[in-house]
Amino acid sequence: MLCFVLAASLAAAPAPRAASAPETLIHIPRMDALQGLTAFLERAGQPAAMLRPDVWFAELHPFLSLDPRQPDTLTRAGIDPASPLTLSLLPSGRISCTRLADPKLFQERAAAMLQTANPKLTEVKATTSAGLTSVLVPRDSGGDIGYALKGKEACAFASVSGGFVDDGQGKVLFKEASRLVGQTPKADARMGKLPGSLYVSIPKRGLTVGLDGSATALQVEGTGMNLPLPAFQSSGTSPYGTVMPTGLLFSRARLSPAGMSDAMDHVRALLQQVCPACPQAELSSITRAVSGRLTGNVLLAVDGVRPRPNLRTPDGRFFASRQALVAEVKDPAAVKSALAPLAKFPGARVLEEGYALDLKGGTLLLRLQGRHLALGNDETVASSLLSVVPTQGAKLPHAVTFTVDPARVASGLKQVSLMDVVADKSLAGIFTVGLELGPLLSRSKDIEGWLDSLPGGGHRFSSRWTLPATP
Structure with a gap:
């Protein structure tokens, strides 16, 4: 059969x-x-x-x-x-x-x-x-x-x-x-x-995408075997399942243990980049200890892009967007103990529920509130996320769900100037996207989608780009 x-x-x-x-x-x-x-x-x-x-x-x-x-x-x-x-x-x-x-x-x-x-x-x-x-x-x-x-x-x-x-x-x-x-x-x-009326495949990257649409929406669904993404758990209950989307980017995810470890390695490398004075060995020890005590349920919010950000330095790019990440922890007491060495880091301040690191480009915040650890570069965004975590979770239909506010994306793209591109050619792609797609993004209604892991290390993804009913 x-x-x-x-x-x-x-x-x-x-x-x-x-x-x-x-x-x-x-x-x-x-x-x-x-x-x-x-x-x-x-x-x-x-x-x-x-x-x-x-x-x-x-x-x-x-x-x-x-x-x-x-x-x-x-x-x-x-x-x-x-x-x-x-x-x-x-x-x-x-x-x-x-x-x-x-x-x-x-x-x-x-x-x-x-x-x-x-x-x-x-x-x-x-x-x-x-x-x-x-x-x-x-x-x-x-x-x-x-x-x-x-x-x-x-x-x-x-x-x-x-x-x-x-x-x-x-x-x-x-x-x-x-x-x-x-x-x-x-x-x-x-x-x-894959559903679609037109397909695009890039064999060397293991990427296949199906596209279809209507006068008001573009539907994209695809699979990729070499996408730069961590491994996710299957869909299931998340403590952040009922949190309402807000900001430029909002995403809920359920990472597997291996995916959580990869994500924390990325966080460690990023922190080392924006805080070169932070002791590397201790930072690695902290991130390993915290990684092993996370459930894999995370919540990410990017509220928007700051006016006239400095995009020409690593720390300037890190603080260009106002963002925060919240992760569920298994053992709050153990996580609190693992974070204790942060008190001796250069520019560190001890807060009631965590720590603040005053860096060249801004302030990095870590807050542990109950079973939720927040890491962010903006106090308002981090506090706002922690304040809306519900007492009960809800089932997510996919391992990752996300929403994007196109108008805020367009506004953020405007912050990349021609002089930024002259100083750093790696910004040329973002600058071009702003010129070409910025006007369309500012007129768009929303973008939403999901991702799941596939057997063998691949991913399946879907996204829907919606325009207003009337031009």
């Missing part, structure tokens, strides 16, 4: 006609089923030009202009609008495979377009052998372009320009396209486990 179930699931899974070892793979099971996703992109693209469908659809084929929103752009090229499209991106170029409704019409349209790639050619001639029809054209600007066709399957390719020297990559892509049209594509089990 299990074999039949597995066979049925694989049969229903998307079957991309994918090249060998692509860097990125994009698969659309049906080009006429993208209306929901394109509706979101059209609306999101008004304030964020990089999300406009025209930008993405221009990359679907090496030499044909295809727009799944307009089926006639497909039928005029002899392509079946109800068929799949698979785009394989490789270091040497790209291959786009489609199913044809009219092979002859496709050849006529392809010949006209390929003629423009090399005006010196008087005619684009196709070669047919053993049922395989193919064209290879050297581009006037360098590199090769063409297609392979067998029956109603066509794979078009274009190599990355190697200048005016033939580097042979075009012939490699030509051979791969010829192989692809002659084989039955294999079902992709990872894609088959």
Whole structure:
């Protein structure tokens, strides 16, 4: 019975006609089923030009202009609008495979377009052998372009320009396209486990994502085997299950013992970075002792970004956002004892329920209140989190749940200036995101999602980006 179930699931899974070892793979099971996703992109693209469908659809084929929103752009090229499209991106170029409704019409349209790639050619001639029809054209600007066709399957390719020297990559892509049209594509089990009208896969990173949407929401769900995330427990009861989301980022999580240890190692490294005068051996001893006395239930809140933060130093970046982390402890007395050495750290102040470390960029706070330990860089955020911890917990549907306030994210991104990028090039990506997506984020309603661990060390994740009902 299990074999039949597995066979049925694989049969229903998307079957991309994918090249060998692509860097990125994009698969659309049906080009006429993208209306929901394109509706979101059209609306999101008004304030964020990089999300406009025209930008993405221009990359679907090496030499044909295809727009799944307009089926006639497909039928005029002899392509079946109800068929799949698979785009394989490789270091040497790209291959786009489609199913044809009219092979002859496709050849006529392809010949006209390929003629423009090399005006010196008087005619684009196709070669047919053993049922395989193919064209290879050297581009006037360098590199090769063409297609392979067998029956109603066509794979078009274009190599990355190697200048005016033939580097042979075009012939490699030509051979791969010829192989692809002659084989039955294999079902992709990872894609088959995910909902979506469009799939993106990055094999080397073990990442597969399914996307779908509507005019008001984008749904993203995926799996990753090499994500920089700790291991989580299965869904279960959390003491923070009923705490209401607030701030720029709000998240509840249930970490496994190994995940908790990894998280505390990250905390230790971060504290060592912002407090270089803190004794490293004692800091490591404290974090190990505390890590072993945590249940794995944690609550994270980032309220927002401070005005004009100093983003050019590690301590400045640490204190740029107002944030706090609350973790449930198994043995409050043992944790209190483990924290005692903090009293002798440079800049330390003993508080009624914990300690404060006065550092160069601000003050780091640790408070132990009952069975909950708070670590934060803002007194208001830390105290607020501790004050709303309920007396009874609630079951979480997933190991991690999170909410994001897009407007606060947009406001925070504005704090990254061009001069910050000049001083630290690592901030260029954040600065670019602010320019490109900031206007869309400021008009968005909310972003929410969840994560779970998978057997073998991977993760499954889901996120929903919602826009207001009316623009």
